[in-house]
Ligand SMILES: Cc1cc2nc3c(=O)[nH]c(=O)nc-3n(C[C@H](O)[C@H](O)[C@H](O)COP(=O)(O)OP(=O)(O)OC[C@H]3O[C@@H](n4cnc5c(N)ncnc54)[C@H](O)[C@@H]3O)c2cc1C
């Protein structure tokens with residue numbers, strides 16, 4: 001065959017067909033319709049609705065649960081604008097200017113996806129002692145204030161294809177918020193799951209949203225169990241959320257979703273281990289705010305309390321600031337008023353990914369959410385990385 | 397005068413290779429990316445204890461020397477090859493049909509001889525025609541390599557083609573099936589041979605033979621690879637190389653306007669920033685539809701740029717389900733790296749069915765562990781399931797039905813996979829993520845969530861596109877790289893197109909022509 005010429009139709013026709021290709025294409029192109037090329041498409045608009053990036057919101061109402069816990073009803077500043085839809089369990093990241101600092105904090109959305117369709121989100125903020133942002137919000141934000149937030153993110157959501165039919169929710173403190181959303185969406189029929197909620201608090205007074213939860217608990221698909229650690233009260237479980245307690249209320253197969261402060265996380269984590277259930281049936285949301293890095297296992301103690309120089313490159317410009325070995329690099333950036341990308345602040349989402357140009361850092365292994373190639377090519381997630389020497393990073 | 401010799405909009409595969417090609421030639425280059433990672437679709441993401449490959453099934457044209465594929469040569473020439481840890485793909489594909497009267501379940505190996513042998517087993521008597529077909533394919537490859545190495549377009553090119561590539565000329569205007577029939581390949585062997593068609597998104601009655609054969613031949617003769625650190629590793633490697641060569645990258649930089657002066661593109665504006673970045677030339681890795689439709693002021697657009705853009709038709713809109721499973725491939729019964737699962741081997745029927753969400757039962761499914769052992773923790777598996785929609789059917793999905801629709805397709809893919817292979821995966825799902833056309837639209841701003849650039853319409857196939865390379869330019873000073881270019885879709889094509897366009901521009905400059 002290599003010697004003989006290959007012919008498809010006939011030598012002549014093949015050549016003619018070949019010769020026709022360019023003029024034919026030229027004609028098609030030049031006769032394309034003369035109308036405006038679309039600037040966007042329905043699918044792209046749906047994508048923008050789902051992920052608008054920055055959202056300008058305003059506080060339309062504040063519900064005071066106590067001095068230390070308040071709910072903020074957020075609406076779009078421009079009332080013609082739809083809010084980004086979300087899935088129960090996701091969070092908003094609010095961005096605030098406090099003094100010279102430009103900070104972000106994630107807050108789970110306590111209201112339901114249907115509420116967002118109706119035009120509002122509810123985030124509930126609990127005071128963290130010595131916290132920087134929670135206290136500021138609680139003491140300063142008023143009705144009518146504008147709030148900048150980033151579109152809903154997060155993977156702490158019920159996935160019917162993956163999860164068991166029943167979710168055993170373990171909540172403590174402000175960790176109740178994603179479950180309130182989940183319960184609400186089960187009650188309104190948007191989510192097809194059963195929920196057994198084990199909600200831990202010190203005393204019944206510390207139970208936020210108790211009235212709402214009691215109401216939701218009347219639904220066949222929702223069971224709410226309050227677990228009080230510090231007081232014995234009628235109608236409540238007393239103690240901590242243990243393996244036995246989970247077994248007492250859970251059906252045969254279930255997915256555990258856990259969200260709460262660090263202490264609960266550590267305690268319940270051990271209890272869950274005793275249950276010996278597959279990883280696929282256990283999901284956590286890291287809710288804890290930044291504690292002192294020197295308390296993290298593996299922290300090089302000889303570096304405790306040191307101050308270093310942090311050189312920040314962004315869009316071709318350079319700035320030198322200081323950073324502390326005890327604070328994440330993201331905090332140093334925010335303290336200096338630099339707008340640094342961030343969402344989850346717990347190493348997971350990758351939004352803060354930055355190039356470590358030079359210097360040594362400490363990356364705690366339990367919050368190291370980097371990709372394989374990012375580690376190989378020298379990238380860090382500043383929200384969960386601590387400086388161990390003078391460092392240079394590129395954050396654009 | 398300009399601040400930059402070249403600005404590249406978008407750090408997808410085409411943008412990365414264009415930018416690196418410029419930088420290697422000493423051009424002062426600015427690469428702008430709206431995301432905070434390079435690569436566009438060539439990326440990865442983490443969920444729980446898994447890191448998923450976002451898009452790549454396999455990269456072809458990547459044989460080892462000799463018979464070096466041109467994509468590999470580009471990686472080597474640009475100094476990126478050694479920065480990546482490569483893994484070989486074990487076998488070519490397994491095609492299973494769910495409703496075809498022939499009930500296909502065939503596994504095809506790499507290597508032309510092995511492929512022909514296997515075909516003879518499945519379709520006795522197919523050997524002579526298959527042998528003839530691959531002999532023709534080899535010539536197409538030579539021509540393909542020749543095209544792949546074109547650094548610029550001129551009249552001499554046509555003469556070279558006429559002289560040295562006569563077989564190419566004879567087949568160039570025909571579809572894959574026309575040539576397969578002309579060569580005498582039996583129906584069953586055609587069905588098996590055509591299985592890769594969905595990688596090119598067009599049925600084999602329409603798809604150019606040169607295009608399809610070129611791809612199959614490259615896969616089979618040189619095998620295929622992927623990067624150990626997912627395609628994110630390839631993207632990072634490109635970026636690192638670009639910066640080593642003195643290039644500048646800005647992430648989180650969304651270009652919302654191309655600045656025009658006297659009919660020329662002279663600079664870009666980045667959303668939210670004050671100054672304008674000026675350059676001698678601009679290479680856009682985003683779709684020409686975006687550049688013409690929203691980045692350039694309509695009053696600055698020549699009529700022909702509008703007509704030419706409107707004439708094109710989008711190719712497939714992407715959908716992928718990613719699964720992290722808590723059992724090993726053996727435990728699941730997953731034995732192959734790449735499964736092509738269809739209702740039928742009739743590509744015309746099948747492609748047509750892909751115009752609706754309900755009708756579409758085609759899927760290309762990959763198990764990453766079989767190409768990259770150890771890519772997930774011991775006793776777990778990573779799989780991803782991809783399909784295309786040939787129409788914009790997802791735009792009819794209402795916001796409140798969006799999540800349910802995702803789940804509907806995901807369930808269908810799982811069921812079809814289990815039915816086709818007998819493997820049991822549903823109960824082992826530990827992580828699931830679903831990307832729809834809306835996800836792709838968000839991720840790269842691709843119109844309608846297209847992942848395949850412009851469709852290979854009968855008049856807009858690879859051959860006339862390549863032959864018309866220079867005359868496709870729409871606006872002086874503005875060029876395009878990536879899946880919307882001459883080489884059409886695919887990783888290799890996108891890398892090649894960026895490399896070629898940068899070289900074409902520089903060649904023009906050398907000759908003193910206005911770019
Ligand atoms: C996914 C997710 C969802 C969450 N949902 C909720 C929720 O629904 N409700 C809720 O109440 N909480 C929620 N949280 C916790 C919440 O995001 C905050 O961590 C919490 O409100 C505490 O913030 P804080 O700033 O008060 O405390 P911290 O984060 O502990 O504040 C101290 C931090 O501020 C830094 N800092 C100190 N001074 C400055 C300065 N001048 N400039 C900049 N930084 C400084 C410190 O170094 C330290 O890191 C959630 C967390 C996550 C990860």
Ligand code: FES
Pocket residue numbers: 341342343344345346347348349350351352353369381382383384
């Ligand atoms: S903010 Fe999410 S990883 Fe740093």
